[in-house]
Amino acid sequence: MKTITSRENAFYKELKQLATSSQARRKAGRSVLDGVHLCQAWLDLHGEPLYCVVSEGALANPEVAAIVQRLEAAHAHVTALPDALFGAVSQVEHGINLLFVIDTPHPAQPARLTESAVLLDGVQDPGNVGSILRSAAAAGIKQVYAGAGTAFCWSPKVLRAAMGAHFVLEIFENVTLLDVVRSSKVAVLATSGYASERLYNVDLRRPVAWVLGHEGQGVSSELLELATHRVAVPHAGRVESLNVAACAAVCFFEQLRQLQA
Incomplete structure:
Protein backbone atom coordinates (compact mmCIF):
# COMPACT_ATOMS: atom_id res chain seq x y z
CA MET A 1 0.00 0.00 0.00
CA LYS A 2 1.24 3.45 -0.94
CA THR A 3 0.46 6.53 1.14
CA ILE A 4 0.04 10.02 -0.33
CA THR A 5 0.02 13.06 1.93
CA SER A 6 0.43 15.95 -0.52
CA ARG A 7 -2.29 17.65 -2.55
CA GLU A 8 0.39 18.35 -5.18
CA ASN A 9 0.97 14.67 -5.86
CA ALA A 10 0.31 13.92 -9.56
CA PHE A 11 -1.77 10.80 -8.85
CA TYR A 12 -3.88 12.69 -6.32
CA LYS A 13 -4.52 15.51 -8.79
CA GLU A 14 -5.60 12.99 -11.44
CA LEU A 15 -7.83 11.21 -8.95
CA LYS A 16 -9.50 14.46 -7.89
CA GLN A 17 -10.20 15.33 -11.53
CA LEU A 18 -11.81 11.93 -12.14
CA ALA A 19 -13.86 12.12 -8.96
CA THR A 20 -15.22 15.62 -9.52
CA SER A 21 -15.43 16.06 -13.31
CA SER A 22 -17.78 14.22 -15.66
CA GLN A 23 -15.76 15.54 -18.59
CA ALA A 24 -12.54 14.11 -17.14
CA ARG A 25 -14.15 10.70 -16.62
CA ARG A 26 -15.51 10.58 -20.16
CA LYS A 27 -12.19 11.69 -21.65
CA ALA A 28 -10.28 9.06 -19.68
CA GLY A 29 -12.93 6.37 -20.23
CA ARG A 30 -13.00 5.67 -16.51
CA SER A 31 -15.56 5.61 -13.69
CA VAL A 32 -15.34 6.06 -9.94
CA LEU A 33 -17.08 3.67 -7.56
CA ASP A 34 -17.53 5.33 -4.18
CA GLY A 35 -18.39 3.31 -1.07
CA VAL A 36 -18.03 -0.20 0.31
CA HIS A 37 -21.11 -1.68 -1.38
CA LEU A 38 -20.16 -0.69 -4.93
CA CYS A 39 -16.52 -1.62 -4.45
CA GLN A 40 -17.37 -5.01 -2.95
CA ALA A 41 -19.84 -5.75 -5.75
CA TRP A 42 -17.28 -4.87 -8.44
CA LEU A 43 -14.59 -6.96 -6.75
CA ASP A 44 -16.87 -9.99 -6.48
CA LEU A 45 -18.19 -9.78 -10.05
CA HIS A 46 -15.29 -8.32 -12.04
CA GLY A 47 -12.15 -8.58 -9.95
CA GLU A 48 -9.53 -5.96 -9.12
CA PRO A 49 -10.01 -2.31 -10.11
CA LEU A 50 -7.39 -0.13 -11.75
CA TYR A 51 -6.89 1.67 -8.43
CA CYS A 52 -8.24 1.36 -4.92
CA VAL A 53 -8.10 4.48 -2.75
CA VAL A 54 -8.88 4.43 0.96
CA SER A 55 -8.70 6.97 3.77
CA GLU A 56 -6.43 6.17 6.67
CA GLY A 57 -9.35 6.36 9.08
CA ALA A 58 -11.39 3.84 7.07
CA LEU A 59 -8.71 1.17 7.41
CA ALA A 60 -10.10 0.44 10.89
CA ASN A 61 -13.43 -0.57 9.35
CA PRO A 62 -13.59 -4.41 9.11
CA GLU A 63 -15.29 -4.41 5.69
CA VAL A 64 -12.75 -2.00 4.26
CA ALA A 65 -9.85 -3.88 5.83
CA ALA A 66 -11.07 -7.14 4.27
CA ILE A 67 -11.29 -5.56 0.80
CA VAL A 68 -7.83 -3.97 1.12
CA GLN A 69 -6.33 -7.23 2.34
CA ARG A 70 -7.86 -9.08 -0.62
CA LEU A 71 -6.49 -6.51 -3.06
CA GLU A 72 -3.02 -6.52 -1.53
CA ALA A 73 -2.94 -10.31 -1.75
CA ALA A 74 -3.61 -9.92 -5.49
CA HIS A 75 -0.89 -7.24 -5.74
CA ALA A 76 -3.45 -4.64 -6.83
CA HIS A 77 -2.83 -0.88 -6.73
CA VAL A 78 -3.92 0.43 -3.28
CA THR A 79 -3.34 3.98 -2.07
CA ALA A 80 -4.09 5.45 1.36
CA LEU A 81 -4.91 9.12 1.88
CA PRO A 82 -5.29 11.20 5.03
CA ASP A 83 -8.98 11.67 5.78
CA ALA A 84 -8.89 15.36 4.79
CA LEU A 85 -7.47 14.59 1.35
CA PHE A 86 -9.95 11.79 0.79
CA GLY A 87 -12.81 14.10 1.68
CA ALA A 88 -11.94 16.34 -1.27
CA VAL A 89 -12.38 13.51 -3.79
CA SER A 90 -15.40 11.67 -2.35
CA GLN A 91 -18.89 12.70 -3.48
CA VAL A 92 -20.58 10.80 -0.65
CA GLU A 93 -21.41 12.58 2.59
CA HIS A 94 -20.88 10.58 5.77
CA GLY A 95 -19.82 7.54 3.77
CA ILE A 96 -17.13 4.97 4.42
CA ASN A 97 -14.05 6.30 2.69
CA LEU A 98 -13.26 3.73 0.02
CA LEU A 99 -13.34 4.10 -3.75
CA PHE A 100 -12.32 2.20 -6.87
CA VAL A 101 -11.29 3.63 -10.23
CA ILE A 102 -12.27 1.33 -13.12
CA ASP A 103 -12.30 1.39 -16.89
CA THR A 104 -15.88 2.19 -17.90
CA PRO A 105 -17.31 -0.91 -19.59
CA HIS A 106 -18.26 -0.45 -23.25
CA PRO A 107 -19.80 -3.73 -24.43
CA ALA A 108 -20.35 -4.27 -28.16
CA GLN A 109 -23.94 -3.46 -29.09
CA PRO A 110 -25.84 -6.39 -30.62
CA ALA A 111 -26.97 -6.06 -34.23
CA ARG A 112 -30.59 -6.33 -33.10
CA LEU A 113 -32.75 -6.95 -30.06
CA THR A 114 -33.37 -10.63 -29.40
CA GLU A 115 -34.01 -10.64 -25.64
CA SER A 116 -35.77 -8.55 -23.03
Whole structure:
Protein backbone atom coordinates (compact mmCIF):
# COMPACT_ATOMS: atom_id res chain seq x y z
CA MET A 1 0.00 0.00 0.00
CA LYS A 2 1.24 3.45 -0.94
CA THR A 3 0.46 6.53 1.14
CA ILE A 4 0.04 10.02 -0.33
CA THR A 5 0.02 13.06 1.93
CA SER A 6 0.43 15.95 -0.52
CA ARG A 7 -2.29 17.65 -2.55
CA GLU A 8 0.39 18.35 -5.18
CA ASN A 9 0.97 14.67 -5.86
CA ALA A 10 0.31 13.92 -9.56
CA PHE A 11 -1.77 10.80 -8.85
CA TYR A 12 -3.88 12.69 -6.32
CA LYS A 13 -4.52 15.51 -8.79
CA GLU A 14 -5.60 12.99 -11.44
CA LEU A 15 -7.83 11.21 -8.95
CA LYS A 16 -9.50 14.46 -7.89
CA GLN A 17 -10.20 15.33 -11.53
CA LEU A 18 -11.81 11.93 -12.14
CA ALA A 19 -13.86 12.12 -8.96
CA THR A 20 -15.22 15.62 -9.52
CA SER A 21 -15.43 16.06 -13.31
CA SER A 22 -17.78 14.22 -15.66
CA GLN A 23 -15.76 15.54 -18.59
CA ALA A 24 -12.54 14.11 -17.14
CA ARG A 25 -14.15 10.70 -16.62
CA ARG A 26 -15.51 10.58 -20.16
CA LYS A 27 -12.19 11.69 -21.65
CA ALA A 28 -10.28 9.06 -19.68
CA GLY A 29 -12.93 6.37 -20.23
CA ARG A 30 -13.00 5.67 -16.51
CA SER A 31 -15.56 5.61 -13.69
CA VAL A 32 -15.34 6.06 -9.94
CA LEU A 33 -17.08 3.67 -7.56
CA ASP A 34 -17.53 5.33 -4.18
CA GLY A 35 -18.39 3.31 -1.07
CA VAL A 36 -18.03 -0.20 0.31
CA HIS A 37 -21.11 -1.68 -1.38
CA LEU A 38 -20.16 -0.69 -4.93
CA CYS A 39 -16.52 -1.62 -4.45
CA GLN A 40 -17.37 -5.01 -2.95
CA ALA A 41 -19.84 -5.75 -5.75
CA TRP A 42 -17.28 -4.87 -8.44
CA LEU A 43 -14.59 -6.96 -6.75
CA ASP A 44 -16.87 -9.99 -6.48
CA LEU A 45 -18.19 -9.78 -10.05
CA HIS A 46 -15.29 -8.32 -12.04
CA GLY A 47 -12.15 -8.58 -9.95
CA GLU A 48 -9.53 -5.96 -9.12
CA PRO A 49 -10.01 -2.31 -10.11
CA LEU A 50 -7.39 -0.13 -11.75
CA TYR A 51 -6.89 1.67 -8.43
CA CYS A 52 -8.24 1.36 -4.92
CA VAL A 53 -8.10 4.48 -2.75
CA VAL A 54 -8.88 4.43 0.96
CA SER A 55 -8.70 6.97 3.77
CA GLU A 56 -6.43 6.17 6.67
CA GLY A 57 -9.35 6.36 9.08
CA ALA A 58 -11.39 3.84 7.07
CA LEU A 59 -8.71 1.17 7.41
CA ALA A 60 -10.10 0.44 10.89
CA ASN A 61 -13.43 -0.57 9.35
CA PRO A 62 -13.59 -4.41 9.11
CA GLU A 63 -15.29 -4.41 5.69
CA VAL A 64 -12.75 -2.00 4.26
CA ALA A 65 -9.85 -3.88 5.83
CA ALA A 66 -11.07 -7.14 4.27
CA ILE A 67 -11.29 -5.56 0.80
CA VAL A 68 -7.83 -3.97 1.12
CA GLN A 69 -6.33 -7.23 2.34
CA ARG A 70 -7.86 -9.08 -0.62
CA LEU A 71 -6.49 -6.51 -3.06
CA GLU A 72 -3.02 -6.52 -1.53
CA ALA A 73 -2.94 -10.31 -1.75
CA ALA A 74 -3.61 -9.92 -5.49
CA HIS A 75 -0.89 -7.24 -5.74
CA ALA A 76 -3.45 -4.64 -6.83
CA HIS A 77 -2.83 -0.88 -6.73
CA VAL A 78 -3.92 0.43 -3.28
CA THR A 79 -3.34 3.98 -2.07
CA ALA A 80 -4.09 5.45 1.36
CA LEU A 81 -4.91 9.12 1.88
CA PRO A 82 -5.29 11.20 5.03
CA ASP A 83 -8.98 11.67 5.78
CA ALA A 84 -8.89 15.36 4.79
CA LEU A 85 -7.47 14.59 1.35
CA PHE A 86 -9.95 11.79 0.79
CA GLY A 87 -12.81 14.10 1.68
CA ALA A 88 -11.94 16.34 -1.27
CA VAL A 89 -12.38 13.51 -3.79
CA SER A 90 -15.40 11.67 -2.35
CA GLN A 91 -18.89 12.70 -3.48
CA VAL A 92 -20.58 10.80 -0.65
CA GLU A 93 -21.41 12.58 2.59
CA HIS A 94 -20.88 10.58 5.77
CA GLY A 95 -19.82 7.54 3.77
CA ILE A 96 -17.13 4.97 4.42
CA ASN A 97 -14.05 6.30 2.69
CA LEU A 98 -13.26 3.73 0.02
CA LEU A 99 -13.34 4.10 -3.75
CA PHE A 100 -12.32 2.20 -6.87
CA VAL A 101 -11.29 3.63 -10.23
CA ILE A 102 -12.27 1.33 -13.12
CA ASP A 103 -12.30 1.39 -16.89
CA THR A 104 -15.88 2.19 -17.90
CA PRO A 105 -17.31 -0.91 -19.59
CA HIS A 106 -18.26 -0.45 -23.25
CA PRO A 107 -19.80 -3.73 -24.43
CA ALA A 108 -20.35 -4.27 -28.16
CA GLN A 109 -23.94 -3.46 -29.09
CA PRO A 110 -25.84 -6.39 -30.62
CA ALA A 111 -26.97 -6.06 -34.23
CA ARG A 112 -30.59 -6.33 -33.10
CA LEU A 113 -32.75 -6.95 -30.06
CA THR A 114 -33.37 -10.63 -29.40
CA GLU A 115 -34.01 -10.64 -25.64
CA SER A 116 -35.77 -8.55 -23.03
CA ALA A 117 -34.27 -5.08 -22.73
CA VAL A 118 -34.90 -1.56 -21.46
CA LEU A 119 -34.80 1.44 -23.81
CA LEU A 120 -34.39 4.82 -22.10
CA ASP A 121 -35.69 7.72 -24.17
CA GLY A 122 -34.49 10.96 -22.59
CA VAL A 123 -34.78 9.88 -18.94
CA GLN A 124 -32.87 12.78 -17.44
CA ASP A 125 -32.86 12.31 -13.68
CA PRO A 126 -29.87 10.25 -12.48
CA GLY A 127 -31.86 8.87 -9.56
CA ASN A 128 -34.57 7.61 -11.91
CA VAL A 129 -32.03 6.04 -14.26
CA GLY A 130 -30.27 4.30 -11.38
CA SER A 131 -33.54 3.03 -9.94
CA ILE A 132 -34.59 1.69 -13.35
CA LEU A 133 -31.27 -0.13 -13.75
CA ARG A 134 -31.64 -1.65 -10.29
CA SER A 135 -35.20 -2.85 -11.00
CA ALA A 136 -34.19 -4.23 -14.40
CA ALA A 137 -31.34 -6.25 -12.91
CA ALA A 138 -33.57 -7.53 -10.11
CA ALA A 139 -36.18 -8.65 -12.65
CA GLY A 140 -33.62 -10.55 -14.72
CA ILE A 141 -33.36 -8.11 -17.62
CA LYS A 142 -29.79 -7.90 -18.90
CA GLN A 143 -29.65 -5.19 -21.57
CA VAL A 144 -30.16 -1.42 -21.32
CA TYR A 145 -30.08 0.96 -24.28
CA ALA A 146 -29.74 4.65 -23.38
CA GLY A 147 -30.81 7.12 -26.04
CA ALA A 148 -30.14 10.82 -26.49
CA GLY A 149 -30.94 13.01 -23.50
CA THR A 150 -30.67 10.18 -20.98
CA ALA A 151 -28.45 10.74 -17.95
CA PHE A 152 -24.98 9.22 -18.31
CA CYS A 153 -25.38 5.75 -16.81
CA TRP A 154 -21.90 5.65 -15.26
CA SER A 155 -22.20 8.97 -13.44
CA PRO A 156 -21.68 8.80 -9.64
CA LYS A 157 -25.34 9.57 -8.88
CA VAL A 158 -26.63 6.84 -11.19
CA LEU A 159 -24.09 4.38 -9.81
CA ARG A 160 -25.17 5.07 -6.24
CA ALA A 161 -28.88 4.77 -7.07
CA ALA A 162 -28.38 1.48 -8.94
CA MET A 163 -26.49 -0.13 -6.03
CA GLY A 164 -24.32 -2.41 -8.17
CA ALA A 165 -26.89 -3.25 -10.87
CA HIS A 166 -24.47 -1.91 -13.50
CA PHE A 167 -22.17 -4.86 -12.92
CA VAL A 168 -24.72 -7.47 -14.06
CA LEU A 169 -26.10 -5.45 -16.99
CA GLU A 170 -24.94 -4.71 -20.51
CA ILE A 171 -25.37 -0.95 -20.90
CA PHE A 172 -25.22 0.66 -24.33
CA GLU A 173 -25.13 4.47 -24.38
CA ASN A 174 -25.65 7.14 -27.05
CA VAL A 175 -27.86 4.72 -28.93
CA THR A 176 -30.22 5.70 -31.77
CA LEU A 177 -33.34 4.12 -30.34
CA LEU A 178 -35.33 4.40 -33.57
CA ASP A 179 -32.83 2.09 -35.28
CA VAL A 180 -32.93 -0.35 -32.36
CA VAL A 181 -36.73 -0.52 -32.46
CA ARG A 182 -36.91 -0.84 -36.25
CA SER A 183 -34.57 -3.85 -36.24
CA SER A 184 -35.97 -5.47 -33.09
CA LYS A 185 -36.80 -9.18 -33.17
CA VAL A 186 -38.90 -8.89 -30.00
CA ALA A 187 -42.12 -7.04 -29.21
CA VAL A 188 -41.60 -3.38 -28.29
CA LEU A 189 -43.78 -1.99 -25.49
CA ALA A 190 -43.84 1.77 -25.03
CA THR A 191 -45.28 3.10 -21.78
CA SER A 192 -47.76 5.96 -21.98
CA GLY A 193 -50.25 7.37 -19.52
CA TYR A 194 -52.61 7.95 -22.46
CA ALA A 195 -52.52 4.41 -23.89
CA SER A 196 -55.77 2.44 -23.99
CA GLU A 197 -54.10 -0.97 -23.58
CA ARG A 198 -53.59 -1.99 -19.95
CA LEU A 199 -50.27 -3.50 -18.92
CA TYR A 200 -51.97 -6.44 -17.23
CA ASN A 201 -53.76 -7.48 -20.44
CA VAL A 202 -50.53 -7.93 -22.43
CA ASP A 203 -48.90 -11.35 -22.79
CA LEU A 204 -45.43 -10.87 -21.27
CA ARG A 205 -44.37 -14.53 -21.26
CA ARG A 206 -41.80 -13.74 -23.94
CA PRO A 207 -38.90 -11.35 -24.45
CA VAL A 208 -40.02 -7.72 -24.80
CA ALA A 209 -38.30 -4.35 -25.09
CA TRP A 210 -39.60 -1.75 -22.64
CA VAL A 211 -39.46 1.86 -23.85
CA LEU A 212 -39.47 4.41 -21.02
CA GLY A 213 -39.59 8.12 -21.70
CA HIS A 214 -38.70 11.57 -20.41
CA GLU A 215 -40.08 12.44 -16.96
CA GLY A 216 -42.32 15.20 -18.31
CA GLN A 217 -42.81 14.55 -22.01
CA GLY A 218 -42.90 10.76 -22.01
CA VAL A 219 -41.84 8.55 -24.90
CA SER A 220 -41.30 10.42 -28.18
CA SER A 221 -44.08 10.27 -30.77
CA GLU A 222 -41.74 8.56 -33.25
CA LEU A 223 -41.03 5.68 -30.88
CA LEU A 224 -44.69 5.43 -29.89
CA GLU A 225 -45.61 5.01 -33.55
CA LEU A 226 -43.11 2.19 -34.02
CA ALA A 227 -43.99 0.30 -30.84
CA THR A 228 -45.76 -3.04 -31.05
CA HIS A 229 -47.86 -2.07 -28.02
CA ARG A 230 -48.52 1.20 -26.21
CA VAL A 231 -49.37 0.32 -22.64
CA ALA A 232 -50.53 2.13 -19.52
CA VAL A 233 -50.15 1.11 -15.89
CA PRO A 234 -53.63 1.37 -14.34
CA HIS A 235 -53.78 3.31 -11.09
CA ALA A 236 -56.44 4.55 -8.73
CA GLY A 237 -56.60 8.01 -7.25
CA ARG A 238 -56.26 11.46 -8.72
CA VAL A 239 -52.56 11.53 -9.55
CA GLU A 240 -51.93 12.09 -13.23
CA SER A 241 -49.21 9.49 -13.69
CA LEU A 242 -46.53 7.39 -12.04
CA ASN A 243 -42.90 8.37 -11.69
CA VAL A 244 -40.98 6.74 -14.57
CA ALA A 245 -38.89 4.62 -12.21
CA ALA A 246 -42.01 3.38 -10.40
CA CYS A 247 -43.67 2.65 -13.75
CA ALA A 248 -40.61 0.70 -14.85
CA ALA A 249 -40.61 -1.43 -11.70
CA VAL A 250 -44.29 -2.30 -12.13
CA CYS A 251 -43.71 -3.29 -15.76
CA PHE A 252 -40.60 -5.38 -15.12
CA PHE A 253 -42.10 -7.30 -12.24
CA GLU A 254 -45.38 -7.91 -14.03
CA GLN A 255 -43.31 -9.57 -16.76
CA LEU A 256 -41.43 -11.57 -14.13
CA ARG A 257 -44.72 -12.57 -12.47
CA GLN A 258 -46.10 -13.87 -15.75
CA LEU A 259 -42.89 -15.72 -16.58
CA GLN A 260 -42.77 -17.39 -13.18
CA ALA A 261 -46.47 -18.23 -13.21
